[in-house]
Amino acid sequence: MPRETLHEMLFALLLYLACLLPEVTTDQKIKEVYWHFNTTELLMGTNLNASSVFNVEWRAQLNKGEKVSILTYSPSSNTSYINESYRKRVVFSHMNFSLMIHCVTFSDEGVYTLTIQLLNKQQQIDRSRVTVIIPVSNVRITSDTSAPYQGENITLNCLGTAGNAMSYSWQKCNQPLPIGNRTILSKDNTSLTLINIQQSDIGNYRCVAQNVLSCGHKDFILQLCAETGVSSWRSYGIYGYPGYLGYAIVIFYIFSWVKKTRKSCSKGQSDTIYENTAFEKKQPNSCKRIPPVYVRNVKK
Ligand SMILES: *[C@@H]1O[C@H](CO)[C@@H](O)[C@H](O)[C@H]1NC(C)=O
Ligand SMILES: *[C@@H]1O[C@H](CO)[C@@H](O)[C@H](O)[C@H]1NC(C)=O
Ligand SMILES: *[C@@H]1O[C@H](CO)[C@@H](O)[C@H](O)[C@H]1NC(C)=O
Ligand SMILES: *[C@@H]1O[C@H](CO)[C@@H](O)[C@H](O)[C@H]1NC(C)=O
Ligand SMILES: *[C@@H]1O[C@H](CO)[C@@H](O)[C@H](O)[C@H]1NC(C)=O
Ligand SMILES: *[C@@H]1O[C@H](CO)[C@@H](O)[C@H](O)[C@H]1NC(C)=O
Ligand SMILES: *[C@@H]1O[C@H](CO)[C@@H](O)[C@H](O)[C@H]1NC(C)=O
Ligand SMILES: *[C@@H]1O[C@H](CO)[C@@H](O)[C@H](O)[C@H]1NC(C)=O
Numbered sequence: 001m002p003r004e005t006l007h008e009m010l011f012a013l014l015l016y017l018a019c020l021l022p023e024v025t026t027d028q029k030i031k032e033v034y035w036h037f038n039t040t041e042l043l044m045g046t047n048l049n050a051s052s053v054f055n056v057e058w059r060a061q062l063n064k065g066e067k068v069s070i071l072t073y074s075p076s077s078n079t080s081y082i083n084e085s086y087r088k089r090v091v092f093s094h095m096n097f098s099l100m101i102h103c104v105t106f107s108d109e110g111v112y113t114l115t116i117q118l119l120n121k122q123q124q125i126d127r128s129r130v131t132v133i134i135p136v137s138n139v140r141i142t143s144d145t146s147a148p149y150q151g152e153n154i155t156l157n158c159l160g161t162a163g164n165a166m167s168y169s170w171q172k173c174n175q176p177l178p179i180g181n182r183t184i185l186s187k188d189n190t191s192l193t194l195i196n197i198q199q200s201d202i203g204n205y206r207c208v209a210q211n212v213l214s215c216g217h218k219d220f221i222l223q224l225c226a227e228t229g230v231s232s233w234r235s236y237g238i239y240g241y242p243g244y245l246g247y248a249i250v251i252f253y254i255f256s257w258v259k260k261t262r263k264s265c266s267k268g269q270s271d272t273i274y275e276n277t278a279f280e281k282k283q284p285n286s287c288k289r290i291p292p293v294y295v296r297n298v299k300k
Helices: 001-021 229-237 245-264 270-279 293-300
Strands: 029-038 041-043 051-062 065-072 079-082 088-093 099-100 108-116 121-132 136-145 154-162 167-172 184-185 191-194 203-211 216-220
Touching: 029 041, 065 088, 065 099, 136 203, 136 216, 154 203, 154 216, 184 293
Parallel strands: 029 121
Antiparallel strands: 041 099, 051 065, 051 108, 065 079, 088 099, 108 121, 136 154, 154 191, 167 203, 184 191, 203 216
């Protein structure tokens, strides 16, 4: 008989036997269990009376592919076997069969099965799917520009430096962020882009990062930079904001200002002039608004 056929027959036989085993046919729901990384966690036991139990077994089918027998316990003889590699990490309760595991890591993820054989030949099976989680902490927002102007775009990136299995969402002024055609979220929601920023976009943006065990957030206050000194003077002047009377006043004040600064120069206090010239050269992405002196005087 060819070897393949023999293997197939053996496999079929094993499948047949597996189907006969009650634990396979029992339709047990799997509990979802979440463990904090690097803490001590408890797998719940049972409320059965130990005197009615013949045998207890804790097994795990780990996500990394291993099938392990962690321990077996026989209440009648009060003997237990604990897998060598778990001996130092687990505490087993002879009363309720719960299993405590110290310092859990991602390699502990998997499905844990507690099988209790009763003296009356019935058995009870409990399954828990364990996922190990690092709680969210230290959520940060970075932006591609610190000083956006009206009409520009800004992208905010949200990151949690710790935490796994995270999902992200955004709020504006404590309300869910309305997603429009000027508001674009990346697929995983970690980055938010605002297109063509307007005055109405000013406000507090919050990134909420969460996983099943925890949640964290970070705020970003969006402000718009004013125009630079030169262009604000232009928009005030050329586009007619002060009007002809305004121009007259501006010219008058420039005149008196020049006179004043000349005086103060002679007193050796030339700071204002240099401040003003320095301002004209300021880089466009500087956010601080310092209007030119003559405009400020007009306003007063
Ligand atoms: C696990 O926790 C212990 C103390 O609770 C700490 O000393 C250790 O550095 C932690 N290990 C990791 C990998 O976080
Ligand atoms: C079982 O016993 C352990 C320790 O003795 C206890 O921490 C746990 O709460 C008990 N209950 C269950 C349902 O496992
Ligand atoms: C368990 O059952 C025995 C007898 O069947 C009884 O004496 C004992 O009190 C029971 N224990 C508990 C905790 O119910
Ligand atoms: C005991 O645990 C180790 C490591 O988890 C595993 O490789 C081994 O197969 C286990 N032993 C049994 C009998 O399941
Ligand atoms: C079973 O053995 C443990 C020690 O391995 C002991 O602490 C416990 O009291 C024993 N329980 C019974 C019911 O004899
Ligand atoms: C803003 O983004 C839109 C769409 O991606 C693009 O068409 C536009 O050129 C961008 N504007 C600036 C100032 O980068
Ligand atoms: C954005 O949507 C509004 C309606 O909600 C529409 O009037 C406008 O043309 C859209 N703008 C772009 C750039 O698609
Ligand atoms: C992204 O956020 C929106 C709401 O702002 C939410 O409806 C959606 O489910 C989120 N997507 C992901 C992948 O988290």
